[in-house]
Each structure stands twice: as structure tokens, then as C-alpha cells.
Amino acid sequence: MVIPKHILGTFDEALGALRNDLLMMAGLAERSLDRAINGLLQRDDDLCANAIADDEEIDQLEKQIDKDGFEILVRYQPVASDLRRVISAMKLSPNIERVADQATNIAKRARKLNRHPPLPEVQLIVPIQAHALSMFKDSIDAFVREDVELARAVVSRDQQLDDMKRSANRQLTERMVQDRDQLRGYLNLILISRCLERVGDHATNIAEDAVYAAAAEDIRHQTLTAVV
Amino acid sequence: MLTQVMPQPQVVEDRDRAAIPPSDAEAESLPMAVQAKNVSMWYGAKRAVDNVTMDIPAKAVTAIIGPSGCGKSTFIRALNRMHELVPHTRVEGTVLLNGENLYSSDVDPAIVRRRVGMVFQKSNPFPTMSIGENVIVGLRLNGVRDRKFLNEHLEKSLRMAALWDEVKDDLHKSGTSLSGGQQQRLCIARALAVEPEVILMDEPCSALDPIATAKIEELIQDLKKHYTIVIVTHNMQQAGRVSDFTAFLYMGRLIEFGATTKIFTNPGQKQTEDYITGRFG
Numbered sequence: 001m002v003i004p005k006h007i008l009g010t011f012d013e014a015l016g017a018l019r020n021d022l023l024m025m026a027g028l029a030e031r032s033l034d035r036a037i038n039g040l041l042q043r044d045d046d047l048c049a050n051a052i053a054d055d056e057e058i059d060q061l062e063k064q065i066d067k068d069g070f071e072i073l074v075r076y077q078p079v080a081s082d083l084r085r086v087i088s089a090m091k092l093s094p095n096i097e098r099v100a101d102q103a104t105n106i107a108k109r110a111r112k113l114n115r116h117p118p119l120p121e122v123q124l125i126v127p128i129q130a131h132a133l134s135m136f137k138d139s140i141d142a143f144v145r146e147d148v149e150l151a152r153a154v155v156s157r158d159q160q161l162d163d164m165k166r167s168a169n170r171q172l173t174e175r176m177v178q179d180r181d182q183l184r185g186y187l188n189l190i191l192i193s194r195c196l197e198r199v200g201d202h203a204t205n206i207a208e209d210a211v212y213a214a215a216a217e218d219i220r221h222q223t224l225t226a227v228v
Numbered sequence: 229m230l231t232q233v234m235p236q237p238q239v240v241e242d243r244d245r246a247a248i249p250p251s252d253a254e255a256e257s258l259p260m261a262v263q264a265k266n267v268s269m270w271y272g273a274k275r276a277v278d279n280v281t282m283d284i285p286a287k288a289v290t291a292i293i294g295p296s297g298c299g300k301s302t303f304i305r306a307l308n309r310m311h312e313l314v315p316h317t318r319v320e321g322t323v324l325l326n327g328e329n330l331y332s333s334d335v336d337p338a339i340v341r342r343r344v345g346m347v348f349q350k351s352n353p354f355p356t357m358s359i360g361e362n363v364i365v366g367l368r369l370n371g372v373r374d375r376k377f378l379n380e381h382l383e384k385s386l387r388m389a390a391l392w393d394e395v396k397d398d399l400h401k402s403g404t405s406l407s408g409g410q411q412q413r414l415c416i417a418r419a420l421a422v423e424p425e426v427i428l429m430d431e432p433c434s435a436l437d438p439i440a441t442a443k444i445e446e447l448i449q450d451l452k453k454h455y456t457i458v459i460v461t462h463n464m465q466q467a468g469r470v471s472d473f474t475a476f477l478y479m480g481r482l483i484e485f486g487a488t489t490k491i492f493t494n495p496g497q498k499q500t501e502d503y504i505t506g507r508f509g
Contacts, residue, residue: 003507004502004507005507006505006506006507007506007507007508008506011506077464077465078505079464079468079492079493079504079505080492080493080494080495080500080501080504080505081494081501081505082505083492083493084493084494216493216494
């Protein structure tokens with residue numbers, strides 16, 4: 001659906017700037033997450049350092065989005081779909097910032113792991129990160145394209161991510177019992193899987209806000225059956 | 229009866245809806261003060277209002293919004309037959325005030341206008357009258373001569389219009405000596421003095437500064453405990469602040485009517501959305 005422009009061009013510009021900042025922030029968070037995971041899988045400290053460095057810019061964008069949003073509220077007093085978009089954007093940015101924080105956590109733990117001999121169990125993280133990353137990307141896409149169905153699908157995928165994390169943690173805990181020398185390494189992998197599970201939670205929050213922005217429907221705190 | 233001298237407003241369960249606006253579902257259960265059914269209005273050959281059916285809940289604020297020339301002011305004039313003062317106007321349809329047809333042949337338009345008071349865009353106190361006389365002029369015209377009764381209503385009306393404290397020592401001064409905001413509240417006091425059931429407000433704050441506007445809006449919140457209020461406004465934020473229900477008119481037609489929160493967060497009609505978000509081309 002083509003959304004007609006506002007009569008007031010500066011309002012469109014302000015909404016456009018907010019949207020661009022949000023997209024930039026989401027793009028950086030995605031890159032940071034990607035770098036952190038690759039830093040882990042490729043045992044590359046530089047990638048980890050880059051992931052950590054990204055966080056500062058993402059933090060600044062979170063503040064900028066708040067500023068953009070407040071300015072739009074003060075100057076243009078948006079209503080209806082405009083209001084929902086602005087409010088949702090302001091709610092999205094802390095979730096994106098938390099995703100970036102998880103990327104930083106993963107990168108820091110990856111650097112610790114990189115100081116020790118490689119653990120083959122790191123492969124257990126691969127499907128979890130793929131699932132979490134796709135949830136995050138889709139949640140942002142759903143918001144940008146106002147795709148309610150995609151957003152609902154993201155929410156429904158969170159349970160699968162939780163199951164994947166639980167399964168990986170079970171295997172890693174067993175390995176901890178069998179190989180006490182690598183206790184610290186397995187613990188770091190467990191904590192990384194938890195970071196990725198949190199990414200899924202933030203993607204779920206983003207998807208819920210995407211549904212609200214597009215359809216004015218509050219699907220938070222509902223059973224999965226009701227959401228889907 | 230519309231022909232009696234001093235009708236009393238219907239007693240409807242009093243509740244303060246200022247804090248929690250009613251939902252659409254709640255609106256359906258509210259008693260209706262005014263029911264407009266298939267109302268169309270013409271200025272000569274030009275149709276200004278086109279088949280509007282709208283139930284206006286009692287003791288609530290209903291805002292009517294829409295672009296200039298959409299028929300907002302014309303429509304509310306049909307609710308107290310004020311349009312009849314303009315030559316070549318014609319109305320079709322019915323308007324019920326608490327169930328009574330305002331357009332019955334035996335109904336006196338003067339009585340209708342007392343039961344359905346009106347406040348206009350530009351404050352219009354009678355320039356040759358004092359503040360006090362302005363307030364009680366409606367009662368005087370209705371034949372009330374009892375000094376005590378008049379004085380009581382003078383104070384009561386000014387208090388209800390939140391003006392008493394500002395003018396109690398200057399009641400003899402000209403109404404036009406007041407500021408714009410005070411003049412508008414004086415006009416509201418004048419409308420209140422005859423104890424109407426409904427107050428129609430046609431852009432009552434459009435000529436006022438933000439402080440005077442806030443005072444009128446605060447007053448509206450107080451008044452709705454006792455009166456049904458219909459306000460025409462071009463100010464979307466004002467409609468959002470003061471009203472419980474909002475009606476959107478476009479080209480004489482009622483496009484949407486609903487709880488204000490719903491209209492301003494998720495309107496049901498694209499035309500409403502385009503108008504309130506400023507996308508009307």
C-alpha cells in the first residue's frame with residue numbers, strides 16, 4: 001500500500017530521518033552480532049574488537065532516535081498510524097541496543113575462548129545464532145514493511161530458539177562433567193547461547209511492536225495460539 | 229415537554245469521565261442526549277450536510293472535526309434550529325433531544341435554543357450590557373423577574389463558567405471590558421444561566437491564547453458532569469484532549485464516529501486517517 005505523503009513536507013522528512021536512524025541502528029546491530037559470532041567461529045580477535053567497537057555508535061543512535069522521536073512528538077503531535085510508528089520506533093531502539101549489547105557480550109566471551117585451544121562444541125552455537133539472527137532480521141523487516149504476518153511468525157519462532165538453547169546447554173553441561181579442564185570454555189559457550197536466546201527475546205519484542213505499529217493490535221503477553 | 233417554560237435537564241447517572249475516556253463498547257451503553265437521524269441541510273440549492281445519522285451521548289464531550297466547509301458548523305446548528313435564522317436554509321431528517329423531536333410543528337424554536345445552548349467562535353457579549361446583565365439576559369427574556377432567583381443564577385452560572393472569582397467585584401462593568409478568554413467564559417455563563425441540557429460550542433477557542441484555551445478546556449471537563457457538550461474544532465489536539473467521542477465529517481457526510489482514543493490511535497476509515505494525520509490532498 002502506498003502511504004500518501006503529508007501536506008507538511010517537514011513532517012515527512014522528520015519521520016524519514018527517524019526511520020533512517022532506526023534502520024542504520026538495526027544494520028549496525030546485525031553487523032555487530034555477525035562479527036561477534038564470526039569472531040568466535042573463526043577465532044578472530046579483530047572481529048571481536050570490531051563488534052565491541054560497534055556498540056558505541058549504536059548507543060549514540062539510540063539516543064538520536066529518542067531525540068528524533070521527542071522532537072516529532074513536540075513539533076508535529078502525530079496521531080493514528082504516525083503516532084504508532086513514532087512510539088514503536090522509540091520502543092524498538094532500546095531492544096536493538098540490547099541486541100548490540102548481547103553482541104558485545106558474545107565478542108568478549110569469544111575473545112576469552114580464543115585464548116584457549118578450540119572446542120569442537122562451538123558448532124553447537126551455529127544453528128542457535130542462525131535462528132536468532134534470522135529472527136532479528138525478520139523482526140526489523142516486519143517493522144519496516146509493516147508486515148504483520150511476518151511479525152507474528154517471528155514471535156512464534158522464539159519457542160524454537162529456547163528449545164535449541166536448552167538442548168545445546170544440556171550437551172555442554174554433560175561435556176563439563178566429562179572434561180573438567182575445559183569447564184570455563186563450556187561455561188562461556190553456555191553464556192553465549194544465553195546471549196543468543198536473549199537476542200530472540202528482543203526480536204520478539206520488536207515483532208510485537210511491529211504488529212502494533214502496522215495494525216494497532218497489542219499482542220504482548222498473549223499465548224502463542226492467540227498471537228498466531 | 230419542549231413547550232414548558234423552565235425544563236430541567238434529565239437526571240443521568242453522574243460520573244466523571246474526564247480521566248478515563250469511554251470505549252466504543254461503553255459508548256453504546258451510554259444514554260443518548262441527541263439523536264440526529266438522516267439529517268440533510270441545504271443553503272439554497274447547495275447541500276451542506278448529507279444524510280448524517282449520529283447519536284450524541286449524554287454528559288460526555290463529542291468533538292466534530294473535518295476540513296473547512298465539511299458541514300460541521302452547519303450540522304450543529306441543526307441541533308438547536310439556529311440555521312433557521314439564515315435565509316434559504318432547509319433541513320430534512322429528524323433531531324431528537326432526549327427523545328423529543330425538535331422539528332415537530334408544535335415546538336417553539338426559542339425553547340429549543342434554550343435547551344440547546346450555543347457558544348460561538350468569537351465571543352459575543354452584548355456590548356451595551358454589564359457582565360451581570362449579560363449572564364441573566366436569557367432568564368430575563370424568559371420572563372424571570374425575581375431578583376433573588378436572578379442573583380442566585382448569576383453567581384451559579386459565573387461559578388460554573390469558572391469566572392466568578394475574576395469578575396465578582398466588577399459585575400456592573402461592561403462585558404466587553406473583559407479579556408477575550410474571559411468574554412468567552414462569560415458567553416458560556418450566559419448559555420448556562422438558562423440551564424440547557426446540551427451546549428454546542430463552535431470553535432470556542434480558535435481566537436484564544438493557550439492559557440485562555442486551557443481554562444476553557446478545563447471548564448469543558450467540569451461542565452460535562454452536568455451537560456452534554458458538542459464541540460466543533462479544527463484543533464486535532466484539542467479534540468484529543470477534551471472529547472470522549474469524535475465525529476469526522478467530510479463533504480457533508482459523517483465518515484466516522486467513535487471513541488476519541490480509537491479515532492486518534494487507530495481510525496477505522498482511511499479518510500479519517502488521512503485527515504487527522506495531515507495527508508489530505
